[in-house]
Amino acid sequence: MQIITSAENLKNFVALAREKKSTIAFVPTMGALHDGHMSLVDIARDQADVVVVSIFVNPLQFGANEDFDKYPRTLQSDAELLAARDVDVLFAPSVEDVYPNGQQVLEHAGAVGETFEGASRPGHFDGMLTVVARLFDVVKPDFAVFGAKDAQQLFLIKQMVASERTTNPQRWHALQIIEGVTVREPDGLARSSRNRYLSDEEHRAALTLSAAMRAAATTTGNASVRIQAAAQLLAAEPQVRLDYVALVDSSSFEAVDDSFSGQALLLIAAKVGNTRLIDNLSITI
Ligand code: PAF
Numbered sequence: 001m002q003i004i005t006s007a008e009n010l011k012n013f014v015a016l017a018r019e020k021k022s023t024i025a026f027v028p029t030m031g032a033l034h035d036g037h038m039s040l041v042d043i044a045r046d047q048a049d050v051v052v053v054s055i056f057v058n059p060l061q062f063g064a065n066e067d068f069d070k071y072p073r074t075l076q077s078d079a080e081l082l083a084a085r086d087v088d089v090l091f092a093p094s095v096e097d098v099y100p101n102g103q104q105v106l107e108h109a110g111a112v113g114e115t116f117e118g119a120s121r122p123g124h125f126d127g128m129l130t131v132v133a134r135l136f137d138v139v140k141p142d143f144a145v146f147g148a149k150d151a152q153q154l155f156l157i158k159q160m161v162a163s164e165r166t167t168n169p170q171r172w173h174a175l176q177i178i179e180g181v182t183v184r185e186p187d188g189l190a191r192s193s194r195n196r197y198l199s200d201e202e203h204r205a206a207l208t209l210s211a212a213m214r215a216a217a218t219t220t221g222n223a224s225v226r227i228q229a230a231a232q233l234l235a236a237e238p239q240v241r242l243d244y245v246a247l248v249d250s251s252s253f254e255a256v257d258d259s260f261s262g263q264a265l266l267l268i269a270a271k272v273g274n275t276r277l278i279d280n281l282s283i284t285i
Contacts, residue, residue, distance in 0.1 A: 001083040003090045007097045007138045010052075014140055026141035028132060031055035032072035032193035033081050036183040040145040041085050043180050045141045053082050054091040054135055059254035060103055060127030072193055090210035091139070098134055106130045109156050112253045116267055117152050117278065120243050126151060128153060129160050142174045149182040149190050151265055151280045155253045182279070184210070190279045197275040207271045212245070213281040216266050222258040223247045223285060226266065234270060243269040243276070250282070261285050 004010045015100050018025060025044035029037050033055075044051045055078055062068035075092060082090050095103070109118060109125035118125050136144065146154050156179050165172070183191045188210035189203065200208055212230035219229040227245055234242045247264045256264050264285055269278045 001079070001087050001090055003079060003092060005092050005094065005097070007100075010089070010091050010093075010138050014138075017050050018140075023048045023142045024048055024052060024139065025143040025145065026135070026139045027051070027053045027145050029053060029055055030057045030071065030134050030193065031078050032074050032196070033078045034183075034191045034193060034195075036083060036147055037150065038081065039183050040147055040180040041082065041087060043145045043178060044143065045086060047145075047178065048141075050088045051086070052089045052091055052139050052141065053087050054093070056093055056098060056131065056135075058098070058127060058131040059095060060099075060105065060130055061124050062127070063121055063123065066121070067194075071078060072196060083132075091135075098131060100198050104130075107133050112152070112159070112161075113156055115152075115253070116244060116246060116248075117269065120269065125153070125156055131239055132157055133160065136172050136175065138187070139172060140172070140174075143176050143181055145178045147180050147182060149192070149279065151250070151267065152253060154179060155250070185188075190277075191272070192277065194275050194277065196271060202239060202273045202275065204247035206275075206277055208234055208237040208240050209268050209270060209277060209279045212268060213266050213279060213283075215281040216245075216247075217281060223256050223260055223264065224258050226283065226285065230266065230268065239272055241269065241271040247283075247285070256285075261276055 025048035027040045029045050057071050059068055079090055105126045107129035109129055113125035187207055189206055212233040215233050216226040216230040219226055230245045234240050246267045249256050250265045263282055265280050266283050267280045
């Protein structure tokens with residue numbers, strides 16, 4: 001596995017791969033890799049000749065009071081995991097390489113970017129889309145793989161790529177976005193780089209999130225009844241501070257009303273101790 005740290009060198013690598021007619025699958029990450037990331041890498045490996053994984057903790061997508069400084073940075077062990085997975089390139093650029101013209105927000109997530117995660121983390125999705133767009137421009141992948149746990153992120157990336165396809169079809173013309181299912185720990189907790197912040201007691205409390213999603217899925221009733229079932233369980237766990245629980249139509253990411261029937265996505269965001277966790281489950285109403 002090559003480790004490439006500059007955008008220019010990565011572009012050269014991509015140009016050579018293209019000369020050989022190789023297809024490229026890309027997995028953007030912020031590092032602190034876990035089994036969830038590895039499942040995305042495996043999807044990428046199955047999909048293309050060349051696999052590029054980026055590790056970049058993107059300052060633009062963290063708010064002033066968030067965990068940018070203490071976000072886990074484990075490049076050495078991440079590189080070992082990726083090399084063992086037959087990844088071709090680990091792209092680990094500096095902030096200056098990603099943002100040669102300064103840290104400007106260049107992509108806007110629009111209305112959906114201001115709801116749910118976006119309401120709790122203003123500017124987060126604009127920063128996330130800005131870095132993903134920049135990485136797509138450098139890597140020029142045929143496939144990019146993202147985890148379903150970050151459902152709103154995935155929705156917005158698909159929306160950005162679809163919109164670019166109409167306004168600027170050449171930019172990412174070959175790109176297909178692939179979704180990787182959420183990987184869970186054996187006890188049900190969704191894998192996240194932030195799980196390492198949880199104490200044992202907090203980890204136990206965090207299981208309420210998956211239990212609440214199951215309650216919403218198995219309760220009979222309309223959207224309000226399902227949300228209420230999840231909210232009640234979450235409220236009963238004193239270590240969980242609920243941010244939101246909602247049911248959205250996954251094709252629009254808008255909240256469904258009580259007349260809705262079909263597949264909807266249950267979203268939960270909560271703080272357990274100082275750690276913010278999100279999760280989601282597709283349920284049938
Ligand atoms: O999901 C993440 O890890 C990040 O939001 C991403 C997509 C790598 C952009 O920084």
